[in-house]
Amino acid sequence: MDQRVVESYKLAKEMYAQHGIDVDAALEQLANIKVSIHCWQGDDVQGFLFKDESLSGGIAVTGSYPGRARTADELRQDLEQALSLIPGKHKVNLHAIYADTDEQIDLDQLEPKHFASWVEWAKEQGLGLDFNPTCFSHPKADDGFTLSHPDEGIRKFWIDHCKASRTIAEYFGKETGQTCVTNFWVPDGYKDIPVDRLAPRQRLKQSLDEIFAQPIDPQYNIDAVESKLFGIGSESYVVGSHEFYMGYAIANNKALCLDAGHFHPTEVISNKISSVLMYIDQLLLHVSRPVRWDSDHVVIMDDELLDIARELVRGKLLDRTHIGLDFFDGSINHVAAWVIGTRNTIKALLRAMLEPVDQLREAELNKDYTSRLAITEEFKSYPFGAVWDYYCATAGVPVREDWLKQVKAYEQDVLLKRV
Template sequence: MSIKENYEIAKQAYEKWGINVDEAVERLKNVPISIHCWQGDDIGGFEVNKSELSGGIDVTGNYPGKATTPEELRSDLEKALSLIPGKHRVNLHAIYAETNEEVVERDQLEPKHFENWVKWAKENGLGLDYNPTLFSHPKAADGLTLSHPNEEIREFWINHCIGSRKIGEHFGRELGTPSLTNIWIPDGYKDIPSDRLTPRQRLKDSLDKIFAVEVDEKYNLDAVESKVFGIGSESYVVGSHEFYLGYSLKNNKLCLLDTGHYHPTETVSNKISSMLLYSDKLALHVSRPVRWDSDHVVILDDELKEIALEIVRNDALNRVIIGLDFFDASINRVAAWTIGTRNMIKALLYAMLVPNDHLKQLQEKGNFTERLALIEEFKTYPFGAVWDYYCEKMGVPVKESWLEEVKAYEIEVLSKRL
């Protein structure tokens, strides 16, 4: 049977439950995923005075072919994007600035240092998101930045974040789609602190100074991101979930939830509905923790599907900004992007093909038997046939055929890199 014939059979199964499959496919086309650039070069960046990776972050593996120049990284992104259905975004860190071999400190970065990225994004119809880089730097060597006791060091990072928001604003103005500028810091202590409050007071004061500088919200959206612990900050992280949840609500900023930044028994899917009650928008960095914030490539597991279900069944596709954040150097990096992003989109499609309204009614009526039965039965409905049709419709490889293109790209391009 052809892909179209399988799709028509699948439609009939779903339409018995009032699910408009054609409409779901059209909706999915308009959901952008922000794809993180740093999977392509193991968070190396292109600074002239490059520092070792730090801040509680670790990338493991030495698969050949990582990008070592901006041109290589953009080429690899283009290849991955050609295998992913839909129009998406690319998420940059400050360390991906291009300064023409000039040493430019991070607090001196300007929009001009990202003009090649903007030009490339225009050519490819992409939006750009942005992150100040508050790690892998001498002024973050002791694991403290915006909460540092030294005022001069704090000032450096404050100015870096102010400049980053202006860069994000520039992206939004140039590309006609607002940039999400997200602040994450590594600040914390390895052992039990004797004072938890004072570093958080300094962090709050730093953030207040950063956000006191006005940027146009039409072009830039501000987000803050928490973490539960990191390597070197096992006992205490200044920017905890509670800290940033309170700060974002009080100051009308987006709270960004990274799926790897919580206790292993916590799930981000369970937080989304609560936060949407009090926030107009929230942001996600979707990753896959294995025992800790290890940033494995996203797979189509239960938690990913539950995140997608929470977004779709609560009609929040326009309120939740979805980005990815994983880095695996043990496998082909273009394949990692492709697998992770396709899985995020698959999860959203899966969520659109569940009779969410009917299941809500069953819960309201206390009919938990039928609710559970239907939830389980829909796990084996012909979702794959719809996904195959969507890929074909969007002009990208169907099923695992994309892997052949990655293998060819590895032979023709990646294997020739030093």
């Protein structure tokens, strides 16, 4: 290990120790956190089940950076490259359209066997797997409705698909030995103002009740439900609103998914975490960067990412929270996007762990808001970067921007050769 990294780490440890912060303990805690890295950044959400189906259902990827994965093998190869540059052992999040099979089947016919190659790969890599039913980019979703569709036959198709997805998720959990989190999001809604807001929500509830009727051991699978404020084609009304899913999660003991881009532009999910975890047992986060709407930019070290991490650390909520990424950016190198977003997410958690939380809480209780602000601001320039460098070095991954050289080489050797 570079001796400069070691010496900088020792100096940083001394500075943090003056405030009672055990840096070694923070790194040990950090190493046990698994970020769920989404597969769809690698291929622009195309999937492999329907070769010719274009994106629809409020899903859009902009950019045409060369080298996106065209097969499951290529996607796994790209994920391995990204994971080799990210400290820690993590999880990979799959959508149903990433089934690895030559069979001509539809979404409601999916079985665990269609994901066997993913499971074997995950076991070889020491990774967990998470899952999502794919309720978009399908002819039966073209009119913008799935689980709340007024047509009983179409609604049954999507119910059967979601049931199949839970069976696959249970298989993931049993085979990998790591609990699979299965997230349910549907694009259902109206572009213009509806007359009847209630009936679609009643149908959605009935569909969910039927999907979740079969109990699955939470050791293997945890169900999560995800809301959205609006989307492309559902600007005026989304059936699965925050209020709908918040209520459903509480009433049915489901995890609630909060996506950073699924609320009003001035709303932030960091401010919702402590509230929702008062009433639900587990939380799923989709860490994204919405910019001006749910446009899913690569995660950067911005204020909201830091605030999300602080909420989880200060409230000791990490053991009840599943952290997943959700962005797709076709304008930059697909592998680099994973590395940037995941490293930033882990880095933000480290920064939160290196704050003098007890000291700040005491100042707040004593109404010493001057000290609270002063210490918070001063800690923004404390040498967390030295601790991060040491963590990366001990994990056997590149320190600082050295990882970019490997991604650039991989681009030349692998990605640009794909046609």
